[in-house]
Amino acid sequence: MKSVIEANQLVKTYGDHRAVDGITFQVGAGECFGLLGPNGAGKTTTFKMFYGSCRITAGELFVLGMNAREHMRQIKAAIGVVPQENGLDPDFSVLENLLIYASYFGMSGSAAKARAIELLAMMQLEDYSQKDIDTLSGGMKRRLVLARALLTRPKILFLDEPTTGLDPQARAWFWNELRSLQKQGTTLFLTTHYMEEAEELCSRILIMNKGRSVAEGAPRDLIKSYVGHEVVEFDIDPAKIDQYIGQIKNKFAYQVMRNRLKLFLRDNQTAADALSEVSSPNITLRKASLNDVFLKISGYELND
Amino acid sequence: MTKTAEFIGQTLADIFYFPQFGRGILSVWRRDFLYFRYTILTTLAWIFVEPLLYVFAFGYGLGHFVEHINGMSYIRYIAPAIMATSGMFVGFFEGTYGTFIKLARQNTFSTIILTPVGTDEVAIGEILWCTTKACLSVISVAIVLVLLGLMPTANMAPVLGVMFLTCWVFAAFGVWLASIARSFEWFTYFQSGFILPMSLFCGTYFPLSRLPHPIYVFAMFLPLTHAMQSSRMFLAGDFNAQFFINMMYLVFLGVVFTNLAAARFNRRLVV
Ligand SMILES: Nc1ncnc2c1ncn2[C@@H]1O[C@H](COP(=O)(O)OP(=O)(O)OP(=O)(O)O)[C@@H](O)[C@H]1O
Ligand SMILES: [Mg+2]
Numbered sequence: 001m002k003s004v005i006e007a008n009q010l011v012k013t014y015g016d017h018r019a020v021d022g023i024t025f026q027v028g029a030g031e032c033f034g035l036l037g038p039n040g041a042g043k044t045t046t047f048k049m050f051y052g053s054c055r056i057t058a059g060e061l062f063v064l065g066m067n068a069r070e071h072m073r074q075i076k077a078a079i080g081v082v083p084q085e086n087g088l089d090p091d092f093s094v095l096e097n098l099l100i101y102a103s104y105f106g107m108s109g110s111a112a113k114a115r116a117i118e119l120l121a122m123m124q125l126e127d128y129s130q131k132d133i134d135t136l137s138g139g140m141k142r143r144l145v146l147a148r149a150l151l152t153r154p155k156i157l158f159l160d161e162p163t164t165g166l167d168p169q170a171r172a173w174f175w176n177e178l179r180s181l182q183k184q185g186t187t188l189f190l191t192t193h194y195m196e197e198a199e200e201l202c203s204r205i206l207i208m209n210k211g212r213s214v215a216e217g218a219p220r221d222l223i224k225s226y227v228g229h230e231v232v233e234f235d236i237d238p239a240k241i242d243q244y245i246g247q248i249k250n251k252f253a254y255q256v257m258r259n260r261l262k263l264f265l266r267d268n269q270t271a272a273d274a275l276s277e278v279s280s281p282n283i284t285l286r287k288a289s290l291n292d293v294f295l296k297i298s299g300y301e302l303n304d
Numbered sequence: 305m306t307k308t309a310e311f312i313g314q315t316l317a318d319i320f321y322f323p324q325f326g327r328g329i330l331s332v333w334r335r336d337f338l339y340f341r342y343t344i345l346t347t348l349a350w351i352f353v354e355p356l357l358y359v360f361a362f363g364y365g366l367g368h369f370v371e372h373i374n375g376m377s378y379i380r381y382i383a384p385a386i387m388a389t390s391g392m393f394v395g396f397f398e399g400t401y402g403t404f405i406k407l408a409r410q411n412t413f414s415t416i417i418l419t420p421v422g423t424d425e426v427a428i429g430e431i432l433w434c435t436t437k438a439c440l441s442v443i444s445v446a447i448v449l450v451l452l453g454l455m456p457t458a459n460m461a462p463v464l465g466v467m468f469l470t471c472w473v474f475a476a477f478g479v480w481l482a483s484i485a486r487s488f489e490w491f492t493y494f495q496s497g498f499i500l501p502m503s504l505f506c507g508t509y510f511p512l513s514r515l516p517h518p519i520y521v522f523a524m525f526l527p528l529t530h531a532m533q534s535s536r537m538f539l540a541g542d543f544n545a546q547f548f549i550n551m552m553y554l555v556f557l558g559v560v561f562t563n564l565a566a567a568r569f570n571r572r573l574v575v
Contacts, residue, residue, distance in 0.1 A: 052574065074420075088415075100335050
């Protein structure tokens with residue numbers, strides 16, 4: 001697959017703080033690639049370097065083969081961006097927000113207007129075209145920002161937490177929309193805090209922590225290699241936790257969060273094996289998920 | 305102290321930051337113009353009302369006690385000052401408050417730079433807009449003054465040219481201040497420490513020659529002084545080479561403030 005996004009040993013420092021600390025990855029044409037990581041991991045900073053809102057400290061960045069240090073204007077003309085902060089213009093109506101944004105790309109007149117109206121319909125915002133930005137709900141604003149990013153029919157979309165703060169319906173609607181964009185050939189590069197979103201949409205993900213890449217691969221493969229196929233989760237008396245871990249640690253991979261314990265089951269281990277060792281009133285057996293991978297990699301501590 | 309030294313060093317270096325021009329300048333200007341259309345009635349109302357206040361207070365009120373200045377009635381003497389200060393105030397306010405709202409409160413510019421428009425074009429587009437608004441104010445003041453018969457129309461074109469340059473200088477100055485400001489309060493210092501005194505002491509309401517010598521010398525460095533000297537020259541019809549010095553000084557300041565603003569915009573918008 002031809003890669004349309006490429007980062008080589010990308011570094012960003014703020015003073016002494018290394019917000020992005022040597023990240024390397026590629027995104028193939030038509031792929032949906034997810035950047036995951038706890039708050040402050042450096043996702044937004046990485047994104048901003050791609051579209052010139054943040055200076056590159058070291059390393060190389062390419063978008064559609066163009067070097068981000070030299071061809072930022074051409075890169076920005078070719079991509080669509082949904083930033084973490086909406087940045088909608090409160091001085092203008094919904095439709096005007098789109099038309100004015102289009103004018104920055106040199107789109108104007110009836111072509112711009114037709115495209116804006118088409119997108120408002122697609123985002124189910126046609127009844128709001130004359131409304132002020134302040135009157136929109138969080139979900140509507142996010143949809144409007146997606147419409148704004150799509151004005152130029154970009155081949156690559158950068159989506160920084162596209163669905164944060166949305167209700168489940170709105171999120172499902174967004175996923176659908178993104179999937180159909182991908183079907184039409186758009187490359188999607190997104191960040192998210194929702195593991196089910198990454199599992200649902202992304203063919204590959206990269207998990208960052210403290211500016212570094214800690215895991216990369218297809219969600220299914222990461223689940224398999226980091227946790228296994230099933231998880232047993234239960235509460236345990238904190239006084240007994242060390243003794244219990246002593247018993248099982250040679251048999252199972254595990255993770256502790258205070259008085260709650262997770263056992264990760266490999267393919268050759270069954271729930272019965274694990275449960276025979278356990279006595280707790282509160283046991284859950286479930287399929288392993290990307291959430292388990294994420295928590296195993298980045299731990300339970302707050303990060304920022 | 306090191307912080308101040310660093311600021312001064314950076315600012316001196318920024319004078320030589322030569323911004324990139326592009327079509328984006330017009331798009332940024334257009335965005336501001338579209339917003340202005342919503343507020344045009346209130347804006348034009350005070351742009352017309354304010355010069356009238358000056359005309360009545362200084363001209364007919366104070367002017368009653370002043371015989372003549374340089375052989376003309378007081379109200380005719382201050383007419384170009386009303387024009388120039390109006391351009392100065394509007395350019396400065398739009399540049400500082402107007403731009404700062406977009407920069408720091410509404411993140412308007414962070415969104416614009418997601419598009420092919422660069423930070424230089426944003427800074428210059430803003431300066432162009434603030435200059436435009438100030439020029440509109442100068443023109444409406446001129447209309448009021450001409451209608452009241454207080455200003456000859458003979459040399460109006462060069463006088464307006466001088467005024468437009470003045471508008472640019474103060475617009476660029478204001479936008480530069482906005483780009484280094486942390487809060488609105490900060491602008492108040494420049495307003496009462498700089499802009500207001502300038503409106504009073506730059507040969508506006510009384511001749512510069514009345515000032516004690518050291519202050520006179522200081523006033524010669526202020527942009528409004530040059531605007532007043534050159535516009536008076538044209539209105540009086542005695543054109544001389546002094547005009548070129550006035551113009552060059554205004555252009556010099558306009559370029560310097562534009563470069564400073566563009567350099568700061570770049571550092572502030574691209575972290
Ligand atoms: N302008 C800035 N100046 C200084 N430090 C910054 C700046 N922007 C971000 N940082 C720091 O860089 C680190 C990475 O921030 P970034 O916003 O990229 O994280 P993130 O992964 O997007 O987090 P979140 O999930 O909360 O959006 C954080 O420690 C943050 O405090
Ligand atoms: Mg972020």
